[in-house]
Amino acid sequence: MTGAARFDPAVADIRWQRRWDDERCFIADTDSAKPKSYVLEMFPYPSGRIHMGHVRNYTMGDVLARYRRMQGFEVLHPMGWDAFGMPAENAAMERGVHPDGWTRSNIAAMRDQLKRLGFALDWSREIATCDPEYYGHEQALFLDLYDAGLVYRKESEVNWDPVDQTVLANEQVIDGKGWRSGAQVERRKLSQWFLKITDFADELLDGLGALDDWPDKVKLMQENWIGRSDGLRFRFEAAVQGASRGYPWIKAALSQSPRIDVFTTRPDTIFGASFVAVAPDHPLARAVAAENPDAAAFIAECKAGGTSAADIETQEKRGFLTGVEAVHPLDRDWRLPVWIANFVLMDYGSGAIFGVPAHDQRDFEFATRHDLPIRRVVARPDQDADTPIGDEAEPGEGVIVNSRFLDGLSVDEAKQAVIRRAQEEGWGSRKKAYRLRDWGVSRQRYWGTPIPMIHCSSCGPVPVPRDQLPVLLPQEVTFDTPGNPLDRNDAWRTTICPKCSGEARRETDTFDTFVDSSWYFIRFASQPVDRPFDKADAEKWLPVDQYIGGVEHAILHLLYARFWTKALKRIGRLDIDEPFKGLFTQGMVTHETYRGNDGRWIGPDEVRADENGQLIDAAGAPVERGRVEKMSKSKRNTVDPEPIVARHGADAVRWFMLSDSPPERDLEWSEAGIEGAARFVQRVWRLAAGCGEADGQDPDLERKAQRTIAAVGEAIEGLQFNKAVAQLYELVSAIEKAKPSATRTQAVRTVVKLAAPMAPHLAEECWEVIGGEGLAVDQKWPEFDPAMLVEDEVTLAVQVNGKLRDTLTAPRGLDRAEAEALALSSEKVQRQLAGAAPRKVIVVPDRLVNIVA
RNA sequence: GCGGACGUGGCGGAACGGUAGACGCUGGGGACUUAAAAUCCUCUUCCCUCGAAAAGGGAGUGCGGGUUCAAAUCCCGCCGUCCGCACCA
Numbered sequence: 001m002t003g004a005a006r007f008d009p010a011v012a013d014i015r016w017q018r019r020w021d022d023e024r025c026f027i028a029d030t031d032s033a034k035p036k037s038y039v040l041e042m043f044p045y046p047s048g049r050i051h052m053g054h055v056r057n058y059t060m061g062d063v064l065a066r067y068r069r070m071q072g073f074e075v076l077h078p079m080g081w082d083a084f085g086m087p088a089e090n091a092a093m094e095r096g097v098h099p100d101g102w103t104r105s106n107i108a109a110m111r112d113q114l115k116r117l118g119f120a121l122d123w124s125r126e127i128a129t130c131d132p133e134y135y136g137h138e139q140a141l142f143l144d145l146y147d148a149g150l151v152y153r154k155e156s157e158v159n160w161d162p163v164d165q166t167v168l169a170n171e172q173v174i175d176g177k178g179w180r181s182g183a184q185v186e187r188r189k190l191s192q193w194f195l196k197i198t199d200f201a202d203e204l205l206d207g208l209g210a211l212d213d214w215p216d217k218v219k220l221m222q223e224n225w226i227g228r229s230d231g232l233r234f235r236f237e238a239a240v241q242g243a244s245r246g247y248p249w250i251k252a253a254l255s256q257s258p259r260i261d262v263f264t265t266r267p268d269t270i271f272g273a274s275f276v277a278v279a280p281d282h283p284l285a286r287a288v289a290a291e292n293p294d295a296a297a298f299i300a301e302c303k304a305g306g307t308s309a310a311d312i313e314t315q316e317k318r319g320f321l322t323g324v325e326a327v328h329p330l331d332r333d334w335r336l337p338v339w340i341a342n343f344v345l346m347d348y349g350s351g352a353i354f355g356v357p358a359h360d361q362r363d364f365e366f367a368t369r370h371d372l373p374i375r376r377v378v379a380r381p382d383q384d385a386d387t388p389i390g391d392e393a394e395p396g397e398g399v400i401v402n403s404r405f406l407d408g409l410s411v412d413e414a415k416q417a418v419i420r421r422a423q424e425e426g427w428g429s430r431k432k433a434y435r436l437r438d439w440g441v442s443r444q445r446y447w448g449t450p451i452p453m454i455h456c457s458s459c460g461p462v463p464v465p466r467d468q469l470p471v472l473l474p475q476e477v478t479f480d481t482p483g484n485p486l487d488r489n490d491a492w493r494t495t496i497c498p499k500c501s502g503e504a505r506r507e508t509d510t511f512d513t514f515v516d517s518s519w520y521f522i523r524f525a526s527q528p529v530d531r532p533f534d535k536a537d538a539e540k541w542l543p544v545d546q547y548i549g550g551v552e553h554a555i556l557h558l559l560y561a562r563f564w565t566k567a568l569k570r571i572g573r574l575d576i577d578e579p580f581k582g583l584f585t586q587g588m589v590t591h592e593t594y595r596g597n598d599g600r601w602i603g604p605d606e607v608r609a610d611e612n613g614q615l616i617d618a619a620g621a622p623v624e625r626g627r628v629e630k631m632s633k634s635k636r637n638t639v640d641p642e643p644i645v646a647r648h649g650a651d652a653v654r655w656f657m658l659s660d661s662p663p664e665r666d667l668e669w670s671e672a673g674i675e676g677a678a679r680f681v682q683r684v685w686r687l688a689a690g691c692g693e694a695d696g697q698d699p700d701l702e703r704k705a706q707r708t709i710a711a712v713g714e715a716i717e718g719l720q721f722n723k724a725v726a727q728l729y730e731l732v733s734a735i736e737k738a739k740p741s742a743t744r745t746q747a748v749r750t751v752v753k754l755a756a757p758m759a760p761h762l763a764e765e766c767w768e769v770i771g772g773e774g775l776a777v778d779q780k781w782p783e784f785d786p787a788m789l790v791e792d793e794v795t796l797a798v799q800v801n802g803k804l805r806d807t808l809t810a811p812r813g814l815d816r817a818e819a820e821a822l823a824l825s826s827e828k829v830q831r832q833l834a835g836a837a838p839r840k841v842i843v844v845p846d847r848l849v850n851i852v853a
Numbered sequence: 854g855c856g857g858a859c860g861u862g863g864c865g866g867a868a869c870g871g872u873a874g875a876c877g878c879u880g881g882g883g884a885c886u887u888a889a890a891a892u893c894c895u896c897u898u899c900c901c902u903c904g905a906a907a908a909g910g911g912a913g914u915g916c917g918g919g920u921u922c923a924a925a926u927c928c929c930g931c932c933g934u935c936c937g938c939a940c941c942a
Contacts, residue, residue: 006891042942044942045941045942047942082942085941085942086940086941086942087941087942158940159940167940168940169940169941170938170939170940170941171940171941171942172940172941173940217857217858218857220856220857221856221857221858221937224855224856224857225856225937225938225939227856307939307940308938308939308940309854309855309938309939310854310855310937310938312854313854313855313938314854315854343854361854362854435855436939437939439939440939440940442940443940444940445940512940513940513941513942514939514942517942550942551857551858551936551937552936552937552941552942553937553942554857554936554937555856555937555938555939556937556938556939556942557942559939588936629935630935630936659865659876659877659878660865660866660876660877660878661865661866662866665859665865665866666859666935667865668864668865670864670865670878672864672878672879673865673877673878675878676877676878677877679891680877682891682892683892686892722865722866722867722876722877723867723875723876725876725877726866726867726875726876726877727875727876728876729875729876729877730875730876733876736893795872796872797871797872798872799871799872799922799923801922801923802871802921802922802923802924803923804872806872807872839922840922841922842871842922842923844871847871847872848871848872848923850871850922850923851922852922852923
């Protein structure tokens with residue numbers, strides 16, 4: 001039997017995609033009797049066109065979804081759109097389009113692109129977070145959390161652009177300046193809505209222990225992010241420095257804050273304290289600033305620059321001496337100066353610390369700058385109490401010195417001793433502190449889910465009654481001035497208080513888009529019209545068995561989704577502990593960068609090589625090859641998948657995405673790579689098209705095929721697609737070399753099935769040409785006979801002193817003495833030994849003999 | 854600043870502590886062809902011995918130590934690169 005000379009993806013792809021659609025292959029049946037498998041990739045932001053990163057991500061998920069389906073699972077593999085967010089507003093400002101229209105046309109375009117790649121998706125469950133049918137339910141869930149006491153309002157800092165008079169996202173702050181205005185950004189306080197994720201800190205932390213199918217690195221990152229640490233919370237009594245007596249701000253400060261609460265994870269170093277420092281937001285700092293213009297000026301300086309952790313923590317450590325003193329709790333005569341310091345965070349612990357310069361690097365830098373004492377209180381075995389501290393702090397273990405009743409104790413013993421004493425004497429207690437902060441969900445933006453609250457001047461904030469949901473985003477908005485258009489939309493903003501019926505105004509902030517993505521996987525599983533999800537249906541599918549996405553979401557999105565799930569469980573809405581049973585974080589797609597003489601970036605499609613191999617641009621000017629970097633618009637090193645798919649077909653692109661690079665690492669896009677993949681697709685096609693019926697057995701090929709079935713299955717289970725690809729190359733080569741036989745014909749069928757999850761259109765075309773029944777997509781995943789995997793003969797590696805000297809073929813199952821005798825009979829071994837008797841011989845059965853001379 | 858990862862031929866990468874470099878790409882040589890494309894065969898870590906081939910020897914997994922009969926793999930210390938840091942998604 002012979003088919004067409006070439007596999008033509010332009011025809012085949014569309015044909016089979018239509019067929020799968022007609023047969024409703026990928027519609028998930030919630031009532032199926034089969035075991036379920038929920039495969040999910042992180043849904044995309046509809047930026048306009050899909051990029052190679054999407055193709056890689058969705059190809060991986062697709063391979064797994066199709067593989068599970070062939071294994072007999074009822075598979076849920078849905079797709080949707082994370083459709084709210086800033087880019088739509090930016091487009092509105094720059095191009096005068098409406099965010100809604102812009103987003104919806106992007107979705108339409110990207111949906112077509114995804115369909116062109118032949119993913120096994122259940123499009124009947126498609127959702128977009130900007131649909132009121134989605135975000136209305138989200139508003140209802142938020143109100144459920146509000147009713148459960150998990151929502152509250154507090155002041156929080158935002159980046160404020162004083163020229164544009166608008167709030168900026170961290171990414172809009174560049175080197176401390178606004179991205180459009182270029183003005184120095186300030187930190188400003190706004191009253192905002194928060195979710196009590198810290199209530200779940202222990203659950204979120206302890207839950208990580210059961211996530212066996214998550215990468216260790218992600219669990220570790222979440223653990224560090226939650227940052228639970230044990231320590232001592234205690235208070236310093238505030239006093240007045242002699243010379244400062246009579247300054248008005250001291251009195252104000254003391255009346256405001258007669259005690260200063262501090263938290264420390266190192267109570268053992270309490271005798272090494274040389275100062276106390278409070279955050280610029282601390283009540284004591286504010287009280288001082290109210291009376292002292294210099295302090296106010298210092299605090300204002302601290303407010304300059306962005307709110308991001310990297311911005312704040314890389315600032316130089318600076319302080320302002322208040323004149324207030326703190327009384328050391330273990331010695332009433334010992335006074336510590338109290339500073340306002342820019343490196344103390346109000347959000348962690350109690351917003352105040354005691355500084356131990358000898359054993360904390362930040363305190364060390366601060367003390368050095370302000371000429372404060374640096375006293376050693378921990379000594380390593382090679383040090384004593386008088387060893388001076390070098391040019392950096394010593395945070396490590398040791399024995400306590402210079403610390404009165406603690407001297408001679410270990411760090412740990414001293415911690416316990418101090419905590420015990422504090423509790424006995426009543427000035428402090430053991431306390432856990434978390435780095436995790438509550439989740440601020442308010443955004444001062446239009447294109448997001450409206451927060452369903454109403455502000456009434458007499459009743460305060462009042463939830464929108466359920467029967468008034470969804471609170472719709474108004475369509476009539478303008479973007480001609482910076483800031484949130486909802487604030488200027490009086491018609492929308494003005495409403496009636498549900499409680500007192502007085503005039504009130506709507507909350508004009510919208511949700512952080514992470515709220516939208518914190519429950520979409522539940523809505524995929526169950527989408528009734530009248531409520532967010534049906535509990536029983538959602539629980540049939542959840543948890544997601546395999547979740548796949550970028551490692552950039554390792555902390556925030558994944559933590560928020562876990563929190564949301566646990567919160568729904570607490571309020572009785574969903575009996576699921578963890579949303580994602582398995583997690584995989586894939587690497588990025590990268591590409592070489594190119595620059596012209598003038599330093600401007602040049603896109604790969606404008607670069608070609610001239611006859612001498614010199615790279616030139618479209619105008620013939622020389623181009624310099626830069627480093628390989630993540631594809632990004634700014635570096636112009638993106639490759640648009642669409643023309644590549646049009647040229648090589650979906651399967652070649654999919655195949656290339658899976659080849660070579662391990663999926664967790666970066667993949668470098670290359671022309672040669674995609675061409676190699678396209679060649680392989682044709683090679684498989686030729687193999688199938690040229691394969692006829694034949695008789696006879698081929699045991700070697702049979703064994704190879706069986707091994708490949710085992711290896712490819714194992715590789716896909718472990719999401720090691722590059723290994724699955726390599727295995728298929730080997731089997732295809734072996735079949736090509738083999739003479740016609742019944743075994744060979746069978747092996748071709750095996751190849752088609754093994755390749756089906758990765759190159760599904762090719763598989764259908766091949767399946768048809770070799771006369772397979774039904775569709776390739778519906779075939780059962782092939783089974784293998786474990787007995788067939790074992791070879792009768794093994795290759796023994798023979799080493800002398802750990803160096804390979806010979807390899808010998810031996811029957812399997814040789815005992816130690818036989819293996820040793822065989823190894824010693826080797827001429828090469830004898831030459832190495834040169835007559836010397838072996839001192840020791842190590843035998844690893846069926847693998848290796850190492851002779852130690 | 855804090856946190857996380859990664860580092861193996863010309864390139865992407867394989868390798869339960871046990872034969873380093875599977876498989877792919879690139880490149881060289883050859884076959885088929887009037888020619889090209891396509892396809893197929895073959896070689897391709899580096900250095901040395903050798904006229905050549907066969908064969909042999911040495912070195913080698915970022916750098917420096919250590920554990921072990923045996924280390925790409927485990928431990929300690931460096932160096933380099935990348936990613937995240939709460940309002941990008």
